[in-house]
Amino acid sequence: MKRSNLFFVVVALFWFGQFIYVPFLSPYMRAAGISGTVIGVIAGAYGVTQMALRVPLSIGGWKSGSHKAIIAGGLAAVFVSCIIPMFSESWIAFLLTRALSGVASASWISYSAYMLEGAGDNANKRMGHLMAANTGGICVSQLIGTLIYGHVGMRAMFAIGAASAVAALALLAATPMSKTRAPGEVRVLKKSAYIAVLRNKTLWLCALLMAVSQVLHFSANLSFAGVFAQESLGATSFQLGLIVFVGQLAAMATSMSFGRIQKASGFSERTVLVFGFALFAAYCVVLPNLATATAACFIQIIAGVAGSIVGIILFANAGRDFSDDQQILSMGLFQTIYSIGITGGPVLTGAVLDAAHANYRPPFYMLAGFGLLGAACAAALYRAKGQR
DSSP states (O other): OOOOHHHHHHHHHHHHHHHTTHHHHHHHHHHTTOOHHHHHHHHHHHHHHHHHHHHHHHHHHHHHTOSHHHHHHHHHHHHHHHHGGGTOOSHHHHHHHHHHHHHHHHTHHHHHHHHHTTOGGGHHHHHHHHHHHHHHHHHHHHHHHHHHHHHHOHHHHHHHHHHHHHHHHHHHHTSOOOOSSOTTOOOOOOHHHHHHHHTOHHHHHHHHHHHHHHHHIIIIIIIIHHHHHHHHHOOOHHHHHHHHHHHHHHHHHHHHHHHHHHHHHOOOHHHHHHHHHHHHHHHHHHGGGOOOHHHHHHTHHHHHHHHHHHHHHHHHHHTTTOOHHHHHHHHHHHHHHHHHHHHHHHHHHHHHHHHTTTOSHHHHHHHHHHHHHHHHHHHHHOOOTTOO
């Protein structure tokens, strides 16, 4: 089934609103005297609410046959999350902002489930398109934020995020998304569906590897890379925006070309996964040893490529070989498990940073260890579809 182009615009606006302020938030809080541990907790709150909501939303979306309502609810959460810090800049307000942003991101289960319906062997291609819209929205948000943040400040970033959510809601209303449940059909998840999902080793492996990837992604280039660049390298507000923008631009380019490159190269999914995790480990080793903020901006290309190739493969294969009722449950469980990395990674990184007395090498070397762990597990355990 061909997806409406309006749907991809909604995806882009959704992530635009979520990320317009992200590169500047952790440095902003650090400059306000908030400790690394508290910054980590605030960043991790984004994952806590996702863990709580992923499975219920996946089941609710499947039973209702309509992903549109869940997507609309997520956009409303984006709007509220951006409104709160416009009236208060306490750490509690920022905590609520990131927690509500996590509520919004929990609706991603419906975006991905909608894209994977009937995908079959086109799963990698469809996920590449979805992630291109995802990273495209983030790239545009970072470009705009990079250009204007130094002139307008944090509150304007949140106002722009709220406006993006309103625009996305308006476009969603005009987007054709038919229900997958027939009129009068009653959907019930049988016990066998839960058992099949819980026993699937591929799902658990993909989820755990994705959790490791999220530890790296949310702890390094989305949280503490900017803090390091500001505190240790004297990065300007323009450069703080570039740190996320460059990484997301690389991720978008990789997502759009991934299928063609993998096919042309002949590399197996396992080889690409190992390479992606090893690349992230190298990024975490090099970053805290850089001498200039400009270098810190451009090294984000490595993080963007690594995160993109790992995410595409793991997302596409986590729900493979399941029936429709099992697939939505598997995606909910998959996204719940990897949210552990979103929560735990920043908290652990912030605590290590405080224990190291603002020496950035120990926390980033620790993250490099997670990258090597992911590479080792992928090399030893991952099997692509059709492999034995």
